[in-house]
Amino acid sequence: MSTAGPLDGIRIIEVGHxxxxxxxxxxxADMGAEVIKIETPEGDIARSVSPHFIGPHNAxxxxxxxxKKSVVLDxxxxxxxxxLGRIAETSHAVITNLRPSAIRKLGLTYDAMRQWNERIVCVxxxxxxxxxxxxxSPAYDYVIQALTGVMALTGDPDAPPTKAGYxxxxxxxxxxxxxxxxxxxxxxxxxxxxxxxxxxxLSQLNYLAGAVLNAGETVARQADSSHPYxxxxxxxxxxxxxxxxFITHDKFWKIFCDEVGHSEWTTDVRxxxxxxxRAHRAEVIAAIAQLLRGAPAAEWVRRLVPLGVVAAEVGTxxxxxxxxxxxARRLVVSLGDGSLPLQAVASPIxxxxxxxxxxxxxxxxxxxxxxxxxxxx
Numbered sequence: 001m002s003t004a005g006p007l008d009g010i011r012i013i014e015v016g017h018x019x020x021x022x023x024x025x026x027x028x029a030d031m032g033a034e035v036i037k038i039e040t041p042e043g044d045i046a047r048s049v050s051p052h053f054i055g056p057h058n059a060x061x062x063x064x065x066x067x068k069k070s071v072v073l074d075x076x077x078x079x080x081x082x083x084l085g086r087i088a089e090t091s092h093a094v095i096t097n098l099r100p101s102a103i104r105k106l107g108l109t110y111d112a113m114r115q116w117n118e119r120i121v122c123v124x125x126x127x128x129x130x131x132x133x134x135x136x137s138p139a140y141d142y143v144i145q146a147l148t149g150v151m152a153l154t155g156d157p158d159a160p161p162t163k164a165g166y167x168x169x170x171x172x173x174x175x176x177x178x179x180x181x182x183x184x185x186x187x188x189x190x191x192x193x194x195x196x197x198x199x200x201x202l203s204q205l206n207y208l209a210g211a212v213l214n215a216g217e218t219v220a221r222q223a224d225s226s227h228p229y230x231x232x233x234x235x236x237x238x239x240x241x242x243x244x245x246f247i248t249h250d251k252f253w254k255i256f257c258d259e260v261g262h263s264e265w266t267t268d269v270r271x272x273x274x275x276x277x278r279a280h281r282a283e284v285i286a287a288i289a290q291l292l293r294g295a296p297a298a299e300w301v302r303r304l305v306p307l308g309v310v311a312a313e314v315g316t317x318x319x320x321x322x323x324x325x326x327x328a329r330r331l332v333v334s335l336g337d338g339s340l341p342l343q344a345v346a347s348p349i350x351x352x353x354x355x356x357x358x359x360x361x362x363x364x365x366x367x368x369x370x371x372x373x374x375x376x377x
Contacts, residue, residue: 005032005354010185011091012036013084014068015075015108017044019141019167020125020197021097022064023174024181029067030347030356036087036371037068038075043364054342062361063344066335070362071371075106083372085116093121093181100126100135110192121184122192125177129196139197141169148201149219153208157221172204173197224285231277232288235314238297242314245288245304250274255307260291321345336360 010033014025022037022044029035037044050060071087074080084107088094096108103109103124110122124130127139145151145163155162173195180193202209208228211217219228226234233246247253250273257265265271265287270280277284292300297313304311315323326332335342335358347356 003354003357005030005356006351007031007033010034010093012181013038013087013091013094015094015096015098015106016125017097018046018049019064019170020173020177021095022046023171024095024097024123024125024177025068026064026066027175027178027347027349028181030358031349031351032354032356035068036091036367037065037070037362038073038084038087039070039364041072041074043070043072047364055340056363057340057342057361059342062335062342065361066344067357067359068362069367069371070364071368072365075108081107087371088113088116088120091117091120092185093123095123095125095177095181097125100124100130103130110190114190117190119188119190121181121190123177123181123195124192125173125195125197127197129199130192130194141167141197144169144197144201148198148205150201150205153205153219153221155221156223169197169201173200176200176203226281226285229278230274231281231284234285236289236292238292238295238300240296240298243292243297243300244310244312244314245292245300246310248274248310252309253277256304256309259303259307259309262287262291333358 007028010028012025012028012033012035014021014035015038016022016025025035025037044061044065046061046064047058050058052059054062071083073083075084094108094113096103098106098108103126104112107113108122109124109130110120113120113122126135127144128134128137142163145168146161150168151161151163154164177193177195180195184191184193208219211219211228222228222234224234224236226232227246230246230248233248235242235244237243247256253272253274254266257263257271268276270276271284271287301311301313320326321332329346331346332343333346335344340360342360344358346358
């Protein structure tokens with residue numbers, strides 16, 4: 001098994017905090033890149049945001065910063081800028097998720113960094129882009145979910161607007177930033193990459209945005225997390241919990257109907273085609289809901305899944321982390337040598353012949369001598 005990842009030999013500077021920028025750096029570190037995290041003397045706020053510590057490591061910070069190196073620099077000082085420049089000379093890219101005004105002030109744009117390295121790629125991961133009238137407006141995951149319509153689309157129609165249950169904007173933006181960064185490295189040219197969280201979320205609303213733009217549709221929330229076009233595709237209450245049922249093709253609708261003892265639904269014009277089910281959503285859902293309440297969720301999964309019908313129990317994160325799929329995929333990993341009981345979720349990207357080295361998150365300024373000594377040499 002090779003110890004060299006696909007990004008072995010790639011050096012990345014990360015000037016970020018909390019989630020979006022560090023998640024981008026995490027993806028690259030897991031693929032073998034050397035990620036040097038530049039921090040202020042106070043450190044990334046993520047070092048203290050969670051109440052959970054494993055030894056000296058904050059669980060929130062650890063989940064986003066494993067295998068990185070930490071160097072403290074005051075980038076507002078001449079000495080800090082000189083040190084940054086020396087690191088940049090041998091680096092391939094810079095990631096930052098500061099505000100545009102701070103990015104420019106601290107010299108983290110390509111126009112500023114090219115003096116050290118013409119081929120360096122500078123990724124600015126901001127709320128609304130590096131330029132424009134909204135560039136320096138506050139941009140948090142919650143705010144972007146509110147402004148792009150994600151909150152208005154989430155939850156039941158009679159409930160308040162609801163955010164996604166995790167940091168969907170920050171994580172998505174981090175992934176997109178990693179793609180942009182790698183595209184420029186493959187191109188072999190330095191330059192500026194501009195990734196806005198707002199843009200990323202509108203892009204991810206793709207087919208819903210298409211319905212608005214091309215058909216003037218007003219996309220509304222559906223009850224029970226149902227799909228706007230596919231019926232049935234939602235959650236249903238069973239005898240002991242919630243079940244997700246997702247039937248996209250009439251072939252599987254017939255299989256479902258035959259299995260549950262309602263073959264007559266395969267000839268009823270209201271039920272037998274996707275178009276019919278969509279037009280008679282309320283009747284279809286009411287009939288299925290009454291049926292599914294008659295047995296536990298696990299029983300429906302046992303009967304339907306082997307037939308190719310997409311169904312799953314609605315579980316918790318705790319269930320997922322200790323479940324069969326996570327175990328089979330080896331998705332829960334220990335960080336470092338295992339001497340600390342510090343765990344995290346593994347990289348979602350797999351490569352033949354390579355297993356990531358999941359190192360501990362760095363202590364603040366832990367690698368200053370190693371990094372600054374190396375570049376000075």
